[in-house]
Every structure is written in structure tokens, then in C-alpha cells.
């Protein structure tokens with residue numbers, strides 16, 4: 001690294017470089033931007049960063065981020081309680097919510113199956129999803145009225161996870177669909193634009 005830089009600036013560059021999607025060049029640009037920013041803005045930024053995780057936890061139902069036991073989406077009574085959209089990450093919830101087209105509930109897996117990285121079903125919120133649906137059925141919701149849309153990424157791991165989920169959920173007799181084509185193969189859901197996401201959601205196909 002450039003040794004002529006004061007240590008404090010270099011530290012900022014190093015920290016930002018570690019963040020996803022920010023390379024060393026961007027980190028340098030951010031550091032220089034901060035240098036020209038009023039002290040007030042900088043203290044607001046560092047306060048926000050410091051408080052990122054304060055008072056936050058995962059929703060006990062869907063594992064979305066939440067300030068209370070259950071997230072705002074799960075608490076929203078106007079949403080269809082029998083329709084689930086299963087996603088890999090919270091970022092996918094944000095992307096899908098932005099389209100304003102999905103009126104069901106979510107289930108965040110917090111990853112995908114990836115044997116190479118040692119991530120098996122127990123590392124993900126898969127069993128929790130099964131229990132959630134079983135609870136609904138126990139509350140005398142007809143299994144035919146329940147739909148699970150699997151919206152994992154169209155990557156190898158995403159497809160593997162989708163197949164595993166169908167195997168686990170099929171015996172429950174519910175409708176299982178896969179988010180439609182049109183998403184770039186290997187791409188991330190949260191990078192797709194609103195129109196593509198909406199089309200993918202509407203063009204979902206049922207697993208036979």
C-alpha cells in the first residue's frame with residue numbers, strides 16, 4: 001500500500017476495501033471523499049455504522065432482519081399467510097419487496113447448499129421452513145391452499161438447494177413452484193431489475 005499516506009487514512013482505505021463490492025480504488029475514493037466531508041457527516045456515518053446491529057435480530061418466523069421478535073412483513077395481516085417465497089438472503093427480500101408485486105410471506109434460508117464449503121441442510125433454515133408449513137397444516141389450513149415459491153438464485157448451488165427443498169416439502173402435499181426463467185443464469189436475484197424480477201415471479205412454474 002502507498003506508504004506516504006497517513007496511517008489513519010490508510011486504515012480507512014483498508015477497512016472499506018474489505019467490504020463487499022468495494023475494491024481498493026473505490027476505498028481510496030471513499031477515504032478521499034470523507035476527507036472533504038464536514039465533521040458532522042463523518043460522525044453521523046460512524047454512528048450509523050456503530051449502531052448497525054444494535055437492537056436487531058432475525059425474525060423468529062422468516063429469519064428476515066427485525067427490530068422485534070417478528071418482522072414487519074410477518075406481522076402484516078394483509079399479506080397472504082399461505083404463500084411463501086423462499087430466498088437465500090435478506091438482500092433478496094429487499095429486491096422482491098422493491099417490486100411491490102409479492103404479497104405473501106418470505107423465508108430466508110441464510111445461504112445455499114454448498115458441500116464444497118461444508119454447508120449442508122442443517123446450516124440453513126430449511127427445517128424451520130418445513131416446521132412453519134407443518135404448523136399451518138396443523139392449524140387446519142388445507143395443504144392445497146399453501147404455495148411455496150422457491151426463489152433461490154439460478155446458480156448451481158441455488159438449483160441444488162431448490163431440488164433439495166422440493167424433496168423435503170413434497171410429502172406435505174403443498175404446491176411448490178420455482179421462480180421463472182428470465183433471470184440471468186448464474187446471476188444473483190438481488191442484482192435483477194424490478195421488471196425482470198416481477199416477470200420471474202409471475203412466470204413461476206410448478207414442480208411436477
Ligand SMILES: [Zn+2]
Pocket residue numbers: 059060061062063064070071072073074075
Ligand atoms: Zn418475518
